[in-house]
Amino acid sequence: MKRQLIAAAIAAVVCTALGACQRSTPQDATTATPATSAPAATAEPAKPALTDLEQLAQRVVTQSAAVKEGEIVLITGRAHDAELLEDIAVNVRKVGGFPLIAYSSDRLAKRLFFDVPEKYDTQTDALGRKLADTVDVAIGVGNTMSEDLFEGADPKRMAARGKADEPVVQAFMKNVRNIELGNSLYPTPWRAERYGMSEDELARTFWNGVNVDYSELQARGEQVKAVLAAGNEMHITNPNGTDLKVSVKGRQVLASDGIVTAEDMKQGGAAASAYLPAGEVYATPVPGTAEGKVVHTRTFFRGKQIDNLTLTIAGGKVTEMTGSGPGYADLKAAYDAVEDPRKDLFGFVDLGINPNVKLPATSTVGNWVPAGTVTVGVGGNTWAGGDNSVPFDLTVYLPGSTVTLDGKPIIENGTLKI
Numbered sequence: 001m002k003r004q005l006i007a008a009a010i011a012a013v014v015c016t017a018l019g020a021c022q023r024s025t026p027q028d029a030t031t032a033t034p035a036t037s038a039p040a041a042t043a044e045p046a047k048p049a050l051t052d053l054e055q056l057a058q059r060v061v062t063q064s065a066a067v068k069e070g071e072i073v074l075i076t077g078r079a080h081d082a083e084l085l086e087d088i089a090v091n092v093r094k095v096g097g098f099p100l101i102a103y104s105s106d107r108l109a110k111r112l113f114f115d116v117p118e119k120y121d122t123q124t125d126a127l128g129r130k131l132a133d134t135v136d137v138a139i140g141v142g143n144t145m146s147e148d149l150f151e152g153a154d155p156k157r158m159a160a161r162g163k164a165d166e167p168v169v170q171a172f173m174k175n176v177r178n179i180e181l182g183n184s185l186y187p188t189p190w191r192a193e194r195y196g197m198s199e200d201e202l203a204r205t206f207w208n209g210v211n212v213d214y215s216e217l218q219a220r221g222e223q224v225k226a227v228l229a230a231g232n233e234m235h236i237t238n239p240n241g242t243d244l245k246v247s248v249k250g251r252q253v254l255a256s257d258g259i260v261t262a263e264d265m266k267q268g269g270a271a272a273s274a275y276l277p278a279g280e281v282y283a284t285p286v287p288g289t290a291e292g293k294v295v296h297t298r299t300f301f302r303g304k305q306i307d308n309l310t311l312t313i314a315g316g317k318v319t320e321m322t323g324s325g326p327g328y329a330d331l332k333a334a335y336d337a338v339e340d341p342r343k344d345l346f347g348f349v350d351l352g353i354n355p356n357v358k359l360p361a362t363s364t365v366g367n368w369v370p371a372g373t374v375t376v377g378v379g380g381n382t383w384a385g386g387d388n389s390v391p392f393d394l395t396v397y398l399p400g401s402t403v404t405l406d407g408k409p410i411i412e413n414g415t416l417k418i
Helices: 007-014 050-064 079-094 106-114 126-134 155-164 166-175 189-195 199-210 214-229 262-267 328-337
Strands: 072-078 098-104 137-141 177-181 233-237 243-247 253-256 274-276 280-283 291-301 304-314 317-324 346-352 374-379 393-397 402-405 408-412
Touching: 050 079, 050 177, 050 199, 050 274, 072 079, 079 098, 079 137, 126 166, 155 166, 155 328, 189 199, 214 253, 214 280, 291 328, 291 393, 304 328, 304 393, 317 328
Parallel strands: 072 098, 072 137, 137 177, 177 274
Antiparallel strands: 233 243, 233 402, 243 291, 253 280, 280 346, 291 304, 304 317, 346 374, 374 393, 402 408
């Protein structure tokens, strides 16, 4: 589950529930929770060379965020990423922008949920709303250091906070250019373990993905966008039992290619958002057309494993959900606590196009960007250009899938054919 954009980083700084404006992460099965971060005892991630951070900061500011003179830029992240956040701030000033760095911590994120009285759960975050009307760009480092910081949190309280801040989330999506740096690939010990890699290997994968030739990625993105925009019915199958048909005829097709162009800024909203490492093309469905079954072979919820999470979809919405493993009961409780029928609506199809990001065959979870990857989801989809802003989503990664568009293969067994 990924995303709903940058506010996962903003959440623990501005409020506790802005995570719904960021796509959820592969291992956190729902965004109806505050942003997570690491317990103090968790080892810090390996940091790349300072020169790499400086180059990354410059690229984020000048290309991905396209910061202009006079713009106000909110920069969010954890204290252990201070050098990168400061490099971003300096590069914002170098183009005449005005940076504001907001640091968070595990202690703060956790206390803002567990130590704040329940009676305030329904308050809409006034500061977050004002920021959404003030800043032009939000850049967040998605360095989630722990999977289980909110273990034991009351699902109903989580749902209440998500509902209260839905308008704040949408204000950020509408008014602000949102850039997430991490895209579920930022090197951390727990994430490396999920991908079946060492932390150094994951760091190399991250930097390979970030340092892709953006002009080539943009050209590939435009090519894939054109194919999807001209098509009608997508049919997705996977050896794990996934078999889904959905229409994308006439729907807006967007790409996260690492560059926010003048046209992207003109469109605004989801078109002016980016996730780094970049490399995705996505579309929302024609309402009511999704039919079939989607299977997530393995995912995690707050660090607890879920096996064979299966969604039965009819008439464009989830009609049944099953699964097993120690994390399933908690996920189901979080799902049930959201008393909003929009949580069941099929939300998006996402195709990975980045040739530089490769995960080992032993990886227990998926990611958005490797070329030929397929990701689908239900619930919130404003990050993908949709209109469903419910503060809950489930995302399913389907590596090794085959996808046909009007009967013609565009992905075969995980290989992009376009």
